Amino acid sequence: MATDDDDFWGDDDDLIEAGDAMERQASLRGGNFVVAELKRQDTPTEAVLACLKRYFGHSNFRPQQWEIVRRVVADRGDQLVVMSTGYGKSVCYQMPALLMDKLTVVISPLISLMEDQVKNLASVNVRAVLLGSAQTDNEGARQAVMRGECRLLYVTPEFIDNGGQSFLKEVELGPGIALVAIDEAHCVSQWGHDFRPSYRKLGNLRKQLPSIPFMGLTATATPQVRTDIVSSLGLRDAKITCTGLDRPNLYLRVCKKTTSGQDLRPLLVNGDSGPHFGGPTIIYCPTRDKVEEINGDCRRMGVACTMYHAGLSAAARKKAHIDFSTDKMTTIVATVAFGMGIDKPDVRRVIHYGAAKDIEAYYQEIGRAGRDCLPSTAVLFWESRDLIIQRSMLNKDMNQAYLSHAMNMQRKMEEYLVTNECRRKFILTHFGDRLSGDTVKSNCCDNCDQNAASSTAGGQEAEKSVVDCGAEAAQLFQVISRVFNSRCGLTKPIAFLRGSNSKQLQSWQTNNPLFGAGKAKSERWWKALAQLLRIRGYLDESKFGDFATVVSLPSKAEAWIRSGESQLLLPSTTELTEATKEKTVATAAGGSDTPQRLLPERKTRTWQDTTQMRLTSESSNKSGDEKLMVELLKQLTDLRNNLAAETDIAPYMVASNKALVELSRVRPSSMQTLDQIDDLPVERAKRFGDSFVQLCRNFCEQHSLSTNNSSAAALSGSVQLPTEIQSLVDQLPSTTAQTYYLCVINKLDVKSASGQRSLSESTLMNHLASAAKIGLPLDLAQLGITREMIDQVLSTVRSPPISSDISRLKPIMEVLPEGWCCYPRLRIMLSIIEYEHESVDSSDQLDSGPGKSSFQSCPISSNNTPLVRQRTNSDGGGGKRKLPEWMAAASPTNSRDSPAQAKRSRSSIFK
Numbered sequence: 055m056a057t058d059d060d061d062f063w064g065d066d067d068d069l070i071e072a073g074d075a076m077e078r079q080a081s082l083r084g085g086n087f088v089v090a091e092l093k094r095q096d097t098p099t100e101a102v103l104a105c106l107k108r109y110f111g112h113s114n115f116r117p118q119q120w121e122i123v124r125r126v127v128a129d130r131g132d133q134l135v136v137m138s139t140g141y142g143k144s145v146c147y148q149m150p151a152l153l154m155d156k157l158t159v160v161i162s163p164l165i166s167l168m169e170d171q172v173k174n175l176a177s178v179n180v181r182a183v184l185l186g187s188a189q190t191d192n193e194g195a196r197q198a199v200m201r202g203e204c205r206l207l208y209v210t211p212e213f214i215d216n217g218g219q220s221f222l223k224e225v226e227l228g229p230g231i232a233l234v235a236i237d238e239a240h241c242v243s244q245w246g247h248d249f250r251p252s253y254r255k256l257g258n259l260r261k262q263l264p265s266i267p268f269m270g271l272t273a274t275a276t277p278q279v280r281t282d283i284v285s286s287l288g289l290r291d292a293k294i295t296c297t298g299l300d301r302p303n304l305y306l307r308v309c310k311k312t313t314s315g316q317d318l319r320p321l322l323v324n325g326d327s328g329p330h331f332g333g334p335t336i337i338y339c340p341t342r343d344k345v346e347e348i349n350g351d352c353r354r355m356g357v358a359c360t361m362y363h364a365g366l367s368a369a370a371r372k373k374a375h376i377d378f379s380t381d382k383m384t385t386i387v388a389t390v391a392f393g394m395g396i397d398k399p400d401v402r403r404v405i406h407y408g409a410a411k412d413i414e415a416y417y418q419e420i421g422r423a424g425r426d427c428l429p430s431t432a433v434l435f436w437e438s439r440d441l442i443i444q445r446s447m448l449n450k451d452m453n454q455a456y457l458s459h460a461m462n463m464q465r466k467m468e469e470y471l472v473t474n475e476c477r478r479k480f481i482l483t484h485f486g487d488r489l490s491g492d493t494v495k496s497n498c499c500d501n502c503d504q505n506a507a508s509s510t511a512g513g514q515e516a517e518k519s520v521v522d523c524g525a526e527a528a529q530l531f532q533v534i535s536r537v538f539n540s541r542c543g544l545t546k547p548i549a550f551l552r553g554s555n556s557k558q559l560q561s562w563q564t565n566n567p568l569f570g571a572g573k574a575k576s577e578r579w580w581k582a583l584a585q586l587l588r589i590r591g592y593l594d595e596s597k598f599g600d601f602a603t604v605v606s607l608p609s610k611a612e613a614w615i616r617s618g619e620s621q622l623l624l625p626s627t628t629e630l631t632e633a634t635k636e637k638t639v640a641t642a643a644g645g646s647d648t649p650q651r652l653l654p655e656r657k658t659r660t661w662q663d664t665t666q667m668r669l670t671s672e673s674s675n676k677s678g679d680e681k682l683m684v685e686l687l688k689q690l691t692d693l694r695n696n697l698a699a700e701t702d703i704a705p706y707m708v709a710s711n712k713a714l715v716e717l718s719r720v721r722p723s724s725m726q727t728l729d730q731i732d733d734l735p736v737e738r739a740k741r742f743g744d745s746f747v748q749l750c751r752n753f754c755e756q757h758s759l760s761t762n763n764s765s766a767a768a769l770s771g772s773v774q775l776p777t778e779i780q781s782l783v784d785q786l787p788s789t790t791a792q793t794y795y796l797c798v799i800n801k802l803d804v805k806s807a808s809g810q811r812s813l814s815e816s817t818l819m820n821h822l823a824s825a826a827k828i829g830l831p832l833d834l835a836q837l838g839i840t841r842e843m844i845d846q847v848l849s850t851v852r853s854p855p856i857s858s859d860i861s862r863l864k865p866i867m868e869v870l871p872e873g874w875c876c877y878p879r880l881r882i883m884l885s886i887i888e889y890e891h892e893s894v895d896s897s898d899q900l901d902s903g904p905g906k907s908s909f910q911s912c913p914i915s916s917n918n919t920p921l922v923r924q925r926t927n928s929d930g931g932g933g934k935r936k937l938p939e940w941m942a943a944a945s946p947t948n949s950r951d952s953p954a955q956a957k958r959s960r961s962s963i964f965k
């Protein structure tokens with residue numbers, strides 16, 4: 055075993071004062087000492103934590119990480135680790151190598167990912183090599199491994215298959231092996247979404263190296279796949295660790311496809327160097343042609359973007375990868391060939407332009423977003439044709455059991471697309487995981503937002519629940535099997551049920567009593583029903599020839615028919631709900647009631663803006679500081695990118711975005727203070743820290759800013775708010791509160807805040823609308839809103855055709871003068887109006903309508919004359935509570951109740 059690796063156990067660098075912990079480390083030289091100590095420890099020792107900080111930059115382990123590392127180092131046992139994407143699997147298999155001062159072998163299918171990891175480890179002075187058939191310096195790498203110079207050896211499963219096994223045997227007998235880690239372990243299982251035959255053979259390696267612990271790692275394994283991995287790899291007495299698979303920072307959204315311009319343009323935000331999708335973005339397309347097309351479209355929209363697919367030369371693919379990972383291009387349009395090879399932590403959006411192959415692949419692909427834990431979005435645009443193409447791509451020669459498994463996975467994907475329940479819960483349930491709590495959440499998915507909006511609008515619970523489609527399903531089944539003998543697609547049976555006069559329906563068919571039996575329902579409704587039946591396994595659709603599809607009844611449908619049941623209860627889909635609603639709206643136009651949310655008659659209190667009250671005594675200074683911090687962050691980012699370019703590594707390998715934000719807050723003036731910076735490994739600080747410190751020092755001198763702030767104080771950056779305001783801010787979801795602090799308390803304009811938070815400007819405007827709705831003051835002037843504009847919206851809402859119905863924004867927008875306002879501003883004004891009329895609900899979201907439009911494009915109207923003066927009732931309608939101090943200065947009306955009381959009285963406003 056090598057003893058000359060002083061990188062870890064050697065003397066400290068004079069630049070870094072690592073203190074006691076490091077000194078103790080030096081005395082623990084030699085892996086066995088550590089192991090003996092760890093055997094007695096349930097918690098990591100200081101030396102272990104110092105190692106974590108030194109090479110990874112983290113001050114502590116995330117839950118389960120330490121137990122996993124300890125099982126390798128102290129117990130020497132096998133294990134399977136199922137951990138959500140971006141949780142921190144690398145720490146689990148890299149730490150044992152560093153703690154034991156011995157080689158860890160990592161088997162991974164992805165060369166580009168391994169190349170990134172090798173570079174990343176080099177940036178913290180850990181020697182790692184990659185052995186694969188395409189690597190040029192295989193011999194040099196082998197020798198370095200045999201000399202015991204390497205801590206990590208990355209190999210492909212094919213390498214193991216082609217002689218790698220005997221090489222590893224030699225290594226075991228020579229310098230020794232701490233661990234064999236098998237990344238993407240789901241590839242072992244045919245029940246997983248990415249089966250690879252070479253992975254299946256890794257069980258042989260387990261037999262060859264009986265005394266080395268093996269660790270399988272994956273982010274996507276159902277309970278069935280987990281069992282299969284353990285038995286296929288021959289893991290012994292394997293401990294299975296499964297962290298929750300939830301990715302709470304990922305917002306999920308699904309949309310129907312229209313045109314790429316219409317779909318993608320609204321997602322763009324304007325940055326300093328042109329439009330982008332809110333940060334680094336991957337756009338996945340199902341085919342190479344589509345990649346080329348969407349890449350062209352994005353470029354025409356001015357987006358700095360590149361593309362990646364298997365049809366490009368290796369050099370072009372490599373360049374695309376580098377340009378994206380070094381932030382030269384904000385966007386990469388790719389097939390899933392680009393999928394797992396990307397290790398960039400700050401991808402803010404993953405867009406699928408076309409449905410994914412199946413639900414497990416989808417979870418894996420969206421996992422590339424937000425690995426730095428900052429808010430990120432996964433949006434999918436789809437159309438029915440995508441699903442037909444995916445179905446046709448299934449390999450029909452597969453063993454029958456796997457084929458039907460693959461078809462089920464596809465059906466799950468389709469179900470995900472059309473479900474109107476929480477999408478996060480849907481995915482987690484698939485993996486046998488659970489979401490805590492059953493209720494609608496904020497910042498979760500489009501369905502949760504939609505359901506929250508409809509429930510606060512007095513909406514129907516039934517919309518998202520179960521429907522009984524027994525009668526119609528029975529009709530459709532009969533027509534498919536009896537009238538058309540299961541030799542047709544869906545068009546004919548639906549036309550038949552709707553009593554179409556199409557010539558394609560022969561007269562003997564049209565004499566059937568079921569002809570026209572379903573004409574009360576629209577074609578869209580019947581198609582939505584057929585889709586629901588298909589994804590629930592009551593209808594089969596298969597390809598016939600090149601273009602046609604044929605529907606038939608699977609055994610599940612036949613069993614239901616035989617059971618004689620009249621009910622068929624199934625969870626509804628978005629499409630079926632909307633098709634049902636269309637009908638309801640049409641009926642409502644003919645006279646019956648539609649659910650409305652009506653603005654109460656009386657104005658009972660006055661909302662105030664920030665000019666009418668002082669929020670804090672410090673706010674003006676703070677706001678100045680906040681602006682300087684943004685400027686410093688920008689300079690630090692530029693410096694980081696330049697250092698990355700000079701050293702030919704990805705920017706995150708110099709410093710992560712998280713570390714840069716910390717640097718701009720703490721503003722270290724010496725290398726010692728760099729210790730406080732989270733996510734900055736000590737080894738990396740040694741290499742690049744001096745440049746960052748110098749920049750911070752000069753910047754602070756120039757702008758008289760404080761340096762060496764303690765990390766905790768810098769983070770809280772707290773200002774003393776009046777209790778009345780603080781208690782309202784406390785009611786906001788944390789992401790909304792953050793926006794409020796930035797834009798209102800620290801007076802940062804929405805554009806800059808959007809850049810700082812990596813959220814779109816309209817999302818931030820929505821946050822401000824939520825704040826206004828519970829009575830929090832905003833800076834109206836900064837938002838381009840005047841009191842007169844609010845009055846005009848109120849009078850428009852009061853007049854026909856709106857007649858006080860505030861359940862939807864779109865109709866209101868349509869009657870306002872064209873170009874007078876944009877959706878985000880309208881939403882804020884309506885929130886203020888609602889507050890003043892006590893239609894209070896902090897979680898309420900008005901319909902999102904076409905609210906994606908950027909509010910920047912909306913000019914402030916010069917014609918703000920109200921059409922009708924609002925009716926006010928300055929006596930107020932309720933209690934006589936004394937106004938809080940911060941409100942008393944300018945309020946002409948009585949504030950009635952606390953928000954909580956107002957909320958209690960809310961029910962009275964819904965008719």
Ligand SMILES: Nc1ncnc2c1ncn2[C@@H]1O[C@H](COP(=O)(O)OP(=O)(O)OP(=O)(O)O)[C@@H](O)[C@H]1O
Binds near residue numbers: 112273422
């Ligand atoms: N203990 C920790 N404390 C703070 N951050 C951590 C910790 N462990 C890992 N991270 C961070 O989590 C992010 C993801 O880590 P890593 O690349 O190991 O994830 P992963 O589980 O391998 O993800 P994927 O499945 O997507 O490859 C990195 O930005 C890393 O710095």
